[in-house]
Amino acid sequence: MDNKLMLMIPGPTPVPEAALLALAKHPIGHRTSEFSNIMAEVTENLKWLHQTQHDVQMLNVSGTGAVEAGIINFLSPGDRILVGSNGKFGERWVEVGEAFGLNVETVTAEWGKPLDPAQFAEKLAADKDKQIKAVIITHSETSTGVINDLEAINRHVKAHGEALIIVDAVTSLGAFNVPVDAWGLDVVASGSQKGYMIPPGLGFVSVSPKAWEAYKTAKLPKYYLDLGKYRKATPKNTTPFTPPVNLIVALHTTLGMMKAEGLESIFTRHQRLKNATRAGIQGMNLPLFAADDAASPAITAVAPQGIESDKIRSLMKKRFDIALAGGQDHLSNKIFRIGHLGFVSDRDILSCIASLEVVLLELGYEGFTPGGGVAAAARVLSQS
């Protein structure tokens, strides 16, 4: 059956009907009191979601654009930065740093393994002259389903004292606890097609007072991505450039839904979705790509043995209209990724695991007992 698509990729994520209907509303003028009223509520709710008392800036860009803005606004050519790299997105922030002439040093881990906080501690402790101006971390590495220990790494950044902590929270914000003010996270960037439950097109950047201090002397050139321009406009409930009005109206709707659900419930739900997915995968005797203690609450990567990942994905799409993500770069056809981020319910996980069982049977995979995946997922769901 076609036209009954179920998105279980790490983004775009499923969009609730109320947000789809909001998207379909005729745009209103962006220099009107009606739009300003929406902006005022969106700004308040973004602060709530980021657990910060400071304004969160909203840009008409993808997640990459948001992270780039989060980097280039606070640094000058030649500045030394430390970038954690253990997947596609960590590698991308290295590329951004190099494109802007920063002096990039990396802390790496194999794709599928988390970054080691001790390696950050060592490099930061060795930097007696305080030359490291920023540490850039991908919190949830979308390419592998690994979550990095941001809290631990950030403690070492705080001990250093000088460096800013800049976080790619694109697939963690709205799924995992990211208490911006409590942890003292200087820059946190995210994108709309993830935990926010709306289509792609908006990026978000929270900025700490310490980062705004760095902004004053930062010399990398910028205009459209100049967060200072957004900072001036936000308290006036407006935007420096024409904003994507329809997406913002839809965001207004989903932020309201998130607030009604509550942060704790959102985080608990994502933990439960992750645990049920992982149990289901293990119940089919398929290998998980990331270890339990480094498993992202947003994405589960699976590394099947003896069956091509792309065959599984292709049959899941054809047979059940469930979209799963493939592996990127050298992991192409080696893993598949299940997104369980945003507007995803317990039922969706059961549908996905049950459908996977049928697909495995049809592909002739004999390494599991039919029903084993669903039973394992059910056990988690019934206990939590």
Place this chain on the structure above:
Amino acid sequence: MDNKLMLMIPGPTPVPEAALLALAKHPIGHRTSEFSNIMAEVTENLKWLHQTQHDVQMLNVSGTGAVEAGIINFLSPGDRILVGSNGKFGERWVEVGEAFGLNVETVTAEWGKPLDPAQFAEKLAADKDKQIKAVIITHSETSTGVINDLEAINRHVKAHGEALIIVDAVTSLGAFNVPVDAWGLDVVASGSQKGYMIPPGLGFVSVSPKAWEAYKTAKLPKYYLDLGKYRKATPKNTTPFTPPVNLIVALHTTLGMMKAEGLESIFTRHQRLKNATRAGIQGMNLPLFAADDAASPAITAVAPQGIESDKIRSLMKKRFDIALAGGQDHLSNKIFRIGHLGFVSDRDILSCIASLEVVLLELGYEGFTPGGGVAAAARVLSQS
């Protein structure tokens, strides 16, 4: 009556129902053949709209982001550029040039007057060493409703031989003839919420082979706005970063509508809308802000005497739910602007002029014969 909004601002412009419904479709994955098929048609239709055989790059940015990308991809720090400035947007491109450390020289005209091509000729002819690397022109100056003589200015740029012509066509593309290849326009930037008839959120940049040559040695830093990344992805019917899927699906719809109408018909319609609007305004004895030979086909600015512009706008909104734009910067409350760009019909102009007559009567303006505005507009519409 509320909730019957009629947008007559220069953007966002009215969106056809088919595009609103396309926006409301659940997003699909952007790394799928289904999305690639849409991208392939969008790319072909963008080439048609730009009258070019070269790919047009599509970015998740506002019009300002598109123009910035059109500038920074082809230049290096310290490069000398000539920027035409006769309104808010011309001034903005000066700011972008300065933000990126370019050596900016301006050719200015009073707001409301067109740029003088002879001034470009003079400066370009004097540049014997060919140090001027680019000339930046706002084709239709949204802030004043003035259209600059791009064709004439471009002839002088071609005579210079070295400089690129970079065009802000944000409110001219899809309203006025911009034959990219025939005129040899190197970079043409535009935005979705204008002639494209969809909400804001997408920017477009066409790039000539000569500009791609300049790209090879251009040193301004870029990543998210690096058009080379888009250039690689476009022929594969994909995007370097997550694209705003829903907006692209809506664009697919409106480009199809534009193709069905035909370029000549679109341009003729905008000329007719402009002529009818201007006749209607003159029929009410209200002064037009721009002269006939410099009047944009997209926006008509009106400079009423003895009545505050903002009072007219406010009553138009309250009484008829018609949104008009105000003046920007020093023109605030001095002019109002009627957008007649994109999904606008003859009927819309009649509605607007007739409503304006009522508003003028209610505001006690005695300088016109009621019915005079509508009669003048009707005459134009019945003759063309």
